[in-house]
Amino acid sequence: MSAAGDAILAALPRSGEEPRVCPYLMAGFPDPEGTADLLLAAEAGGGAVLEVGIPHSDPLADGPTIQAAGRLALARGMTTRIALAQVAKARTRGLRVPVVCMTYLNPVAQFGLEDFCQAAAAAGVDALLVPDLPLEEMEELEGAASRAGLALCTMVAPTTPDRRLTLAATRATGFVYCVSRTGVTGTGDPTEGASLLERVRALSDRPLVLGFGVRRRSQVVSLTGLADGVAVGSRIVEAARGDDPAASVREVVAELCGR
Amino acid sequence: MNVPGRLIVTAPPPRGRYGEFGGSFVPETVVPALQELEAAAVEALGDPRFLADFYGLEAGYAGRPTPLHHARRLSVRAGRPVWLKREDLLHTGAHKLNNALGQLLLAQRMGKHRIVAETGAGQHGLATATACALLGMECIVYMGREDMRRQAVNVAKMKLLGARVEPVGDPAATLKDATSEAIRDWVTNVRDTHYVIGSVVGPHPYPWLVRTLQSVIGSEARAQMLELTGRLPEVVVASVGGGSNAIGIFAAFLEDADVQLLGVEAGGRGPEPGAHGASLGLGTPGVLHGSRSYILQDPDGQVLPTHSISAGLDYPGVGPEHANLMATGRARYVALDDRQALDAFHLLTRLEGIIPALESSHAVAAALRLPDGGGPILVCLSGRGDKDLETVLGREPK
Numbered sequence: 033m034s035a036a037g038d039a040i041l042a043a044l045p046r047s048g049e050e051p052r053v054c055p056y057l058m059a060g061f062p063d064p065e066g067t068a069d070l071l072l073a074a075e076a077g078g079g080a081v082l083e084v085g086i087p088h089s090d091p092l093a094d095g096p097t098i099q100a101a102g103r104l105a106l107a108r109g110m111t112t113r114i115a116l117a118q119v120a121k122a123r124t125r126g127l128r129v130p131v132v133c134m135t136y137l138n139p140v141a142q143f144g145l146e147d148f149c150q151a152a153a154a155a156g157v158d159a160l161l162v163p164d165l166p167l168e169e170m171e172e173l174e175g176a177a178s179r180a181g182l183a184l185c186t187m188v189a190p191t192t193p194d195r196r197l198t199l200a201a202t203r204a205t206g207f208v209y210c211v212s213r214t215g216v217t218g219t220g221d222p223t224e225g226a227s228l229l230e231r232v233r234a235l236s237d238r239p240l241v242l243g244f245g246v247r248r249r250s251q252v253v254s255l256t257g258l259a260d261g262v263a264v265g266s267r268i269v270e271a272a273r274g275d276d277p278a279a280s281v282r283e284v285v286a287e288l289c290g291r
Numbered sequence: 292m293n294v295p296g297r298l299i300v301t302a303p304p305p306r307g308r309y310g311e312f313g314g315s316f317v318p319e320t321v322v323p324a325l326q327e328l329e330a331a332a333v334e335a336l337g338d339p340r341f342l343a344d345f346y347g348l349e350a351g352y353a354g355r356p357t358p359l360h361h362a363r364r365l366s367v368r369a370g371r372p373v374w375l376k377r378e379d380l381l382h383t384g385a386h387k388l389n390n391a392l393g394q395l396l397l398a399q400r401m402g403k404h405r406i407v408a409e410t411g412a413g414q415h416g417l418a419t420a421t422a423c424a425l426l427g428m429e430c431i432v433y434m435g436r437e438d439m440r441r442q443a444v445n446v447a448k449m450k451l452l453g454a455r456v457e458p459v460g461d462p463a464a465t466l467k468d469a470t471s472e473a474i475r476d477w478v479t480n481v482r483d484t485h486y487v488i489g490s491v492v493g494p495h496p497y498p499w500l501v502r503t504l505q506s507v508i509g510s511e512a513r514a515q516m517l518e519l520t521g522r523l524p525e526v527v528v529a530s531v532g533g534g535s536n537a538i539g540i541f542a543a544f545l546e547d548a549d550v551q552l553l554g555v556e557a558g559g560r561g562p563e564p565g566a567h568g569a570s571l572g573l574g575t576p577g578v579l580h581g582s583r584s585y586i587l588q589d590p591d592g593q594v595l596p597t598h599s600i601s602a603g604l605d606y607p608g609v610g611p612e613h614a615n616l617m618a619t620g621r622a623r624y625v626a627l628d629d630r631q632a633l634d635a636f637h638l639l640t641r642l643e644g645i646i647p648a649l650e651s652s653h654a655v656a657a658a659l660r661l662p663d664g665g666g667p668i669l670v671c672l673s674g675r676g677d678k679d680l681e682t683v684l685g686r687e688p689k
Contacts, residue, residue, distance in 0.1 A: 089593040090471050090579060093318045093478065111591050137316055138578045142592030164316045164581070168306065189320035191481060196323070214320050215479035 060110025077285025296511030307495020370663030385674030413445025415489030490533025494581030505539025525666030
């Protein structure tokens with residue numbers, strides 16, 4: 033097990049307690065050079081693991097809020113390299129919690145899988161999550177990630193049959209990201225994910241993070257004993273739109289954590 | 292010949308690969324649905340009852356076989372014989388109906404009654420809405436706002452047929468954005484919904500499935516050429532956006548080593564980024580809409596805007612089998628610009644009394660640029676030009 037995978041395990045203990053909050057930030061939104069500040073703000077609010085999205089022109093799994101944020105970030109000149117540089121900057125300013133880079137395959141493929149993994153690890157990223165890279169196609173990235181000391185998270189959905197759940201649980205060196213419902217980010221009722229979490233739990237000893245549609249503290253609490261972490265994206269991205277993005281992000285994360 | 296051509300049914304390529312291209316790069320939510328679709332398609336295409344239903348609709352409803360027309364006056368201009376495969380005469384006015392009918396019969400068989408589709412020129416949306424009306428299925432068509440503006444007649448027809456047309460994106464949005472949105476709908480409603488993709492693009496098994504359903508064009512045209520001319524064409528020419536009419540006609544000639552295959556992309560306003568749709572000619576390998584192929588992208592892997600006078604060719608990707616045909620040298624691809632396509636549009640109209648779609652006009656333009664004096668050219672006339680009249684008239688000198 034890589035050290036990066038260990039950091040995620042430590043940050044998301046399988047304690048049966050209330051799940052830890054994993055805020056998602058769109059790198060470069062609302063401003064390319066402000067991402068480091070927002071990462072630190074999300075940690076200060078109580079975020080246990082931070083997800084950083086690299087904007088992409090054609091994000092198939094993203095709902096309207098995150099799509100719009102990504103589009104704006106790209107229009108303002110955000111790139112994969114700046115995103116990694118912002119993570120590195122946050123690390124030099126004292127960011128301690130694990131960072132998971134969430135990105136679509138094409139930006140990584142154009143960077144070069146090997147180069148991207150090395151650059152991400154050097155910037156202080158702990159793990160990768162690539163929503164359009166299915167288990168069948170993961171081998172090459174798995175190799176590159178492991179050589180760079182990065183963990184790889186896998187995704188499962190309510191439509192995933194048991195034999196694939198087992199595969200996803202075995203292949204994950206980071207957490208298993210459980211998509212709460214069929215659909216895109218930011219929509220729907222996440223508590224539908226409970227039965228998926230129970231199915232994965234029976235097959236895996238990896239930390240389970242539930243995502244897609246979580247917006248409120250009450251939803252986080254309701255997942256106690258089911259999920260180890262809860263990913264919150266659209267709500268955080270909305271908070272980052274305000275006049276003082278860092279303060280708003282910190283406040284919303286703190287509220288979700290019950291602080 | 293008065294029965295439809297037979298489908299060229301091949302086994303799906305392992306992991307959807309065409310050389311280094313193809314594959315299936317999609318969110319986990321739809322992976323099981325794609326696996327189910329592949330299994331259902333293999334089973335259906337091996338079932339004589341399914342094929343009988345399909346050929347029955349193709350003959351009795353869609354109007355197959357479509358004629359092969361010897362374009363005599365155009366041949367004089369080209370300096371060699373030109374034959375036109377008249378997909379423009381298919382019901383709804385383009386080859387798209389072959390795919391829509393086949394996929395909807397498959398969806399029915401799989402028990403999925405909600406249908407989503409993307410459309411660019413509106414021809415695939417129109418074909419899907421038509422087939423949904425025929426088979427009594429719910430139809431939602433995603434269409435970019437720019438395309439809705441330039442294809443208003445097709446939008447009106449789809450609505451008359453009972454489809455819901457969902458506008459996508461900002462005012463400049465076209466086929467790429469509509470495709471992403473259709474995939475998002477499918478990810479959300481995958482349990483009861485079938486996604487009818489309109490071209491040989493997208494994740495496996497779509498490029499294989501759509502190719503198989505469009506291969507009716509090629510097998511018909513090949514038999515007609517032999518029957519009417521006693522020989523095979525020297526060159527087969529077709530326009531390439533996603534590339535479904537081209538693959539459909541190329542499929543019957545792949546083993547005929549002496550037959551040259553020529554695909555024609557949209558050269559748009561010129562070779563600058565954003566001004567064309569020439570993914571094979573000017574793009575680089577990358578992943579878009581679930582498969583690896585040539586795409587138009589910047590060095591960071593962000594997909595670039597495109598332009599073509601023809602909405603159906605205004606797309607930054609291309610089917611993975613075309614990428615492989617180019618890589619292996621079996622097919623050649625060129626790009627012709629808006630002006631060249633428009634000239635061919637007028638020429639075909641005046642010389643043959645056929646108003647072609649702007650997509651197909653690109654293929655006609657390429658045929659006219661082949662050297663004089665060679666053997667017969669077979670052109671896939673993929674659609675008719677009614678939908679493009681406003682665009683064409685808007686470009687004429689005032």
